[in-house]
Amino acid sequence: MVGAILAAVLPFVMLALFLPTAFSLRVPLDYHGDGLSHGLLVKSVLEVGWFPADNPRFGAPFGATWFDYPNADAANLLLLKIVGIFSNDWIVAANLFYLATFALTSVCSFLVMYRLGLRWIYALVAALLFAELPYHFLRPAHLLLVAYWSVPIGIYLATICGPQAAAVRPADASSGVAARVAMAIAVACGGFYYAFFTIVLVAASGLANVVAERRWRALLPATSAVAIIVAIVALQLAPSLRYWYENGTNPQVAKRSAAEAEYYAFKPIQLLLPHSQHRIALVRALATGYARSTPVVNENATASLGLVGSVGLALILAYGLRRVIVQRALDPPLESLAWQSVVALAFGTIGGAGSMLAHAGFTQVRGYNRISVFLGFIGIAAVFLLLQRLLPRIGDRRNRVRVGATAAVALAAFGTLDQLPAASMRAAPTEFQSDRRFFASLEHNVSPGTAVYQLPYHPYPEAGPTNGMDDYSLARGYLNTDTLRWSYGATRGREGDLWLRALAGHEMAEQLDLAAASGFAVVYIDRRAYSDHAAAVETVLRHRLGDPIAVSGDGNLAAYRMDPTGTTPVSLAALLPKWETPIGFDSEVLSPRVSRISGFSVVEPTGRWTNGQVARIEFSEPLPRRFVLRLETLRAMAPSANVDLPIHIGGVDRRARIGTGPTVVETEFDLPAAASAIEITIPSPASPSDLGIGDDTRRLGLHLKSIAVLPI
Numbered sequence: 001m002v003g004a005i006l007a008a009v010l011p012f013v014m015l016a017l018f019l020p021t022a023f024s025l026r027v028p029l030d031y032h033g034d035g036l037s038h039g040l041l042v043k044s045v046l047e048v049g050w051f052p053a054d055n056p057r058f059g060a061p062f063g064a065t066w067f068d069y070p071n072a073d074a075a076n077l078l079l080l081k082i083v084g085i086f087s088n089d090w091i092v093a094a095n096l097f098y099l100a101t102f103a104l105t106s107v108c109s110f111l112v113m114y115r116l117g118l119r120w121i122y123a124l125v126a127a128l129l130f131a132e133l134p135y136h137f138l139r140p141a142h143l144l145l146v147a148y149w150s151v152p153i154g155i156y157l158a159t160i161c162g163p164q165a166a167a168v169r170p171a172d173a174s175s176g177v178a179a180r181v182a183m184a185i186a187v188a189c190g191g192f193y194y195a196f197f198t199i200v201l202v203a204a205s206g207l208a209n210v211v212a213e214r215r216w217r218a219l220l221p222a223t224s225a226v227a228i229i230v231a232i233v234a235l236q237l238a239p240s241l242r243y244w245y246e247n248g249t250n251p252q253v254a255k256r257s258a259a260e261a262e263y264y265a266f267k268p269i270q271l272l273l274p275h276s277q278h279r280i281a282l283v284r285a286l287a288t289g290y291a292r293s294t295p296v297v298n299e300n301a302t303a304s305l306g307l308v309g310s311v312g313l314a315l316i317l318a319y320g321l322r323r324v325i326v327q328r329a330l331d332p333p334l335e336s337l338a339w340q341s342v343v344a345l346a347f348g349t350i351g352g353a354g355s356m357l358a359h360a361g362f363t364q365v366r367g368y369n370r371i372s373v374f375l376g377f378i379g380i381a382a383v384f385l386l387l388q389r390l391l392p393r394i395g396d397r398r399n400r401v402r403v404g405a406t407a408a409v410a411l412a413a414f415g416t417l418d419q420l421p422a423a424s425m426r427a428a429p430t431e432f433q434s435d436r437r438f439f440a441s442l443e444h445n446v447s448p449g450t451a452v453y454q455l456p457y458h459p460y461p462e463a464g465p466t467n468g469m470d471d472y473s474l475a476r477g478y479l480n481t482d483t484l485r486w487s488y489g490a491t492r493g494r495e496g497d498l499w500l501r502a503l504a505g506h507e508m509a510e511q512l513d514l515a516a517a518s519g520f521a522v523v524y525i526d527r528r529a530y531s532d533h534a535a536a537v538e539t540v541l542r543h544r545l546g547d548p549i550a551v552s553g554d555g556n557l558a559a560y561r562m563d564p565t566g567t568t569p570v571s572l573a574a575l576l577p578k579w580e581t582p583i584g585f586d587s588e589v590l591s592p593r594v595s596r597i598s599g600f601s602v603v604e605p606t607g608r609w610t611n612g613q614v615a616r617i618e619f620s621e622p623l624p625r626r627f628v629l630r631l632e633t634l635r636a637m638a639p640s641a642n643v644d645l646p647i648h649i650g651g652v653d654r655r656a657r658i659g660t661g662p663t664v665v666e667t668e669f670d671l672p673a674a675a676s677a678i679e680i681t682i683p684s685p686a687s688p689s690d691l692g693i694g695d696d697t698r699r700l701g702l703h704l705k706s707i708a709v710l711p712i
Helices: 002-018 034-047 074-083 090-115 120-131 134-138 150-160 173-188 192-213 216-247 258-263 268-272 281-293 299-303 306-326 334-348 353-359 368-393 397-419 429-445 473-479 495-504 508-517 535-545
Strands: 451-455 520-526 557-561 594-598 608-611 614-619 626-636 644-649 652-657 663-670 677-681 700-711
Touching: 002 090, 002 120, 002 397, 034 074, 034 090, 034 473, 074 090, 090 120, 090 134, 090 150, 090 368, 120 306, 120 368, 120 397, 134 299, 134 368, 150 173, 150 192, 150 334, 150 368, 173 192, 173 216, 192 216, 192 334, 192 368, 258 353, 268 299, 268 306, 268 368, 299 368, 306 334, 306 368, 306 397, 334 353, 334 368, 368 397, 429 473, 429 557, 451 473, 473 520, 495 508, 508 520, 508 535, 520 535, 535 557, 614 700, 652 663, 677 700
Parallel strands: 451 520
Antiparallel strands: 520 557, 594 614, 608 700, 614 677, 626 663, 626 700, 644 652, 644 677
16 A cells, blocks of 8 residues: 555656646646647536537537547546546646546556566556656647556556466456456556557467467456457447447548558657657757658657666567577566567557558557557566566675665666656647637627637548648637537538538638528637638628627637527528539548548549449438439549449449540439439459559549539
8 A cells, every 4th residue: 555655656756856847737738739639528528527428519500429439438537527526627627637647557557566576666666667658748639548557457467368377366266357357347448549459468468378278268368358348348339339320430530541550650769769858958869860860750759668668678578589599487477578568569560460450451540659658568567577586696685675776766767867858748828828818808708608600611520730720729719618609529421510511611701691590699710720811701701790809819810790690500401512513522521412432542632542342422412313423533443444334323323434534424313212322333443553553552443533413
């Protein structure tokens, strides 16, 4: 108990000594991009409830639902809710949660290190260093990822499911089973990524156990642990699974490609390099120089383990290699940690097992670099386990104690100085304070519950920046007010998003009329999203609505009052563009007439390639009964060019012939019943690699530029 208390307190002592100005409870840790996205989560937990699903103040006029973006963070969300008891300010709550993750991670690490055989003083220092990994400081925007307290539990669970289980698990069999169940539940509630990586390590340990014992029954502990984790994760996903069953899946949200698994993996050198905020300028320059001069550097730059973790990882890998060569008796728990480090490296490295899984179809996991935090724990544990094994070689007990204590203190001080950043974690307050004043003024000048129409339209989530406006910047309105309703935040691909997308397709003057008829009483604009700083748009706004009622101090935000002429949203049908309006495929955001597409590759400046044998376009409304389908293509791959390609719509089949160059074809349809999807079949898709004209392995057919439905 005393050790656990010390483990909880020690990280804050080190932060106070070496990073005293790091945090301010009243300033966001990150006020841009994903930091704002996680701010939305925190504020929704505080306002709506634990495991938020619907938010009436977000995505007006319909409200927002997050079922398309599920998570497996039940424990973290519960912790957020508990933190919210002390403050309903999302910034204070987020910062308290962030600080709490240091204590929680340190305590879990201490308990696991102790169970792995470390003396309490070494377990305490090792836990401190793990809680202070560079990963913890480099990812303040990803609030749930820095809550990596479940990682030590996952590693311990993998250890007791492997060949060395008897050396580290409780002697009482019944308590051992209960411990495995409890740990599996905890891991499953600590975030999807860490649960998935734990499953990988547990499964690998189980297979190692089968090899060691030469019987399949040895796989049972690992199988049961994996089954519990999967079941608890599925239970957390149940609301989303039900929503998808009732409303269909939404491929426009969190759509991942196999290439992303490789793009977001780490390069082994990134584990060993110093982090980009190191205290020593010359050392820091190594990291920044590498990032500037080499390709594929992204969030994987946060994989740095620090010097202690890097040395430990090298030692444990060397130990594992020596074990293979020497073939001597088991040395718990070093062998288990060595095996887990090899597996983690195999999954986290660019072009490794993670990429293989993605290309096999499992694309929902893409940030394989995040397994680096498991390697951090293994590396730090290895240093202290090996140190503890070497100390008995010092014959004199007093000298042994003196050397051990000195080494522990030195590693604590050196490791902390190496891993803690030089710069303050405090966000630049100027922009934030400007926003605070602006939104306070706006909220004071309008009635509670007022609906605010936000310009420009920006899809949610993961839409990227628009000119000078960051992704999620439109969420600042919701984050900085308590009573207003905001149009941003309707999940892309769902009814609310299609409605807002259709509204945004009208001329500005008509947008204002339709927004007013739908109950909006304020127009808000982020000028950074426009190349002319919104000069043209605001000319229309001033002409129609007069001067703004609020302008931010930095000049980036403005709000205009307008008189609502209705209380219910205008129907989607009234907002949709005419059928004959061409639907371009050269934009990430398609026409609101399109609800979803499948069988297409990523967007390109000139359109999209079909990818696979069937390209499907689904519409938000039934197609006209009689129409001419007009396809404009740029080219077709050789096997699909100048052949009759089947087009299927509502039980009617037609054929179209696409040339090797730009082609426009028109095909008439007379549908016997309502239909809302077009399917184009590509009998012989081929990759440029197969045809010997490049390295691209996508199975391509047509490069579609646009389609148009011309009613007859």
